[in-house]
Amino acid sequence: MSASNENESNNFLETIIEEDLAAGRHDGRVLTRFPPEPNGYLHIGHATSICLNFGLGLKYDGKTNLRFDDTNPSTEETEYVESILSDVEWLGFKPANVFYASDYFPELYGFARDLIKKGCAYVDDSSAEEIATMKGTPTQVGVNSPFRDRSIEENLELFEKMKNGDFKEGTHVLRAKIDMASPNMIMRDPLLYRIKFAHHHRTGDTWCIYPMYDMAHGQSDSIEKITHSICTLEFVPHRELYDWMIDKLEIYPSKQYEFARRNLSYTVVSKRKLLRLVQEGHVKGWDDPRMPTISAMRRRGYTALAIREWAKRVGIAKRENLVDLGLLEFCVREDLNRLSVRVMAVLQPLKVTLTNFQEDKTEWLETENNPEDPEAGVRSLPFTKTLWIEQDDFMETPPPKYFRLSPGGLARLKSAYIIQCDEVVKDDSGQVVELKCTYFENSKSGEDTSGLKPKSTIHWVSAERAVQAEIRLYDRLFTVENPGTDDRDLLELINPESLTVISNAQVEPALAETNPGDQYQFMRLGYFATDPDSTPDHLVFNRTVTLKDTWKKVAGRN
């Protein structure tokens, strides 16, 4: 039964579930659900909820439903349903069932009638403003609606007229009859049904009244016999109403538990704010790799395993939090280090001419695809008289501890030969444009008899054989850790360097065969994924995440 092992501690939800199981509650079942509203794309916050709900289902030999909370036809669209379905699948989870709250509309309507019959609900003719005013404030009790004491018969008749479309939008609502003086604002006669002449993405024009969250969510849980209904902290005040409904309706006693949603540093996880970034064109779309949406992270090259591992490491609790983006990046590197093929790419090319290498000659050198995985095999690299190396890998006047190439110095070209820099060529402005070097023929990788000990190994590509590529370098979307939590407008906080495009990078010829979604480690630079925009004539790579760069840190201190 309990899959918990002693090495891993339980979170508070696992503790609750294990107690329930031990006490034989819910017939020993565990049935959770992930209930997105199809009005936007899933983001990293949803990912934690998905991992939590499906993870609990898996851990306790239970099941997890995917249920679309589609009770508001004016904001919900099929496009979102489809993206959510594919995101959940991509993350690696299989719902036991895919349900829609809209499928329960007839049953929910029946529940509403039941409440009326029990004297627990009434039709209110007040306007939205009047209802808001009568609600009172957190520190001031509300007042009863003048329509609160209608007879059951009259309420039934009015509610049916609402359903039949006899009233205009906004003229009538169905409310629960609870307590206008409750310290919990949610319990002050909450709205249950409203009139909306809107086309629903699934039920079309069948209905013109739609249930509110509190009349739909918990009841849907009960219909499905959900055992543990897990939601975020903002729903804590709703739990009292959730339980009230179960009590009055005498339906399956699902239980609601709340956890604190995960906040990620340097980004926002609010549908409203993300929507704004998309609509105002600050990013190129929901799947712009700078976005914290699942589709964007996928495009950028984050793996599902990395995201799941991240969710596991972060854990779950009830306190406010701001998770360091660095942990997500750590998980991404960890997974990509394991699986990605190493290739060489030069982002800022500097020409190197090997003065003692034969003109027009190409020597093919062997290199391993992944040192972490011998099974990944080897491939060949063309080595020629002129090469590109990274501008950062040469310094005319190197600071102490700079190991790379400098005038008169040595460096190993990865999987090739040791070279020595003999001459620095500059243009009129003093810019270094070329290095004239000699290579040591007896220093070939794997059969080096030169006895030379260069202090570093650098990456390179053949200038004659390299392929040009566009590289998109991504950085954090915002300049501050917790954007959107003070008065400053979000737009002021957008990182102007969140995207840097390099159009003339030189990559090794093996990359000409790449396909969208392929992932690589560009040696010494980072992990990169081939973008969907990439074509054989115009290669495009997204930088998923950089490699850890100890030198950059050391150099930055000086």
Next chain:
RNA sequence: UGACCCAUAGUGUAACGGUAGCACUCCGGUUUUUGGUACCGUCAGUCAAGGUUCGAAUCCUUGUGGGUCAACCA
């Protein structure tokens, strides 16, 4: 001038009332044809004050700090 939720290293998260642990970060080191990876090590924490107890991160009280609640949204 209300009700509810929360408070453990920089960050995140553990600890039947019984040695405050783990991960990331930071810092230092070993290995390395990636200044990557791997491995080793250091620094660092119970919001405060009372109370209960042989013993309190844990239970109680008060305070402090943070969050949530007044959409015909979910």
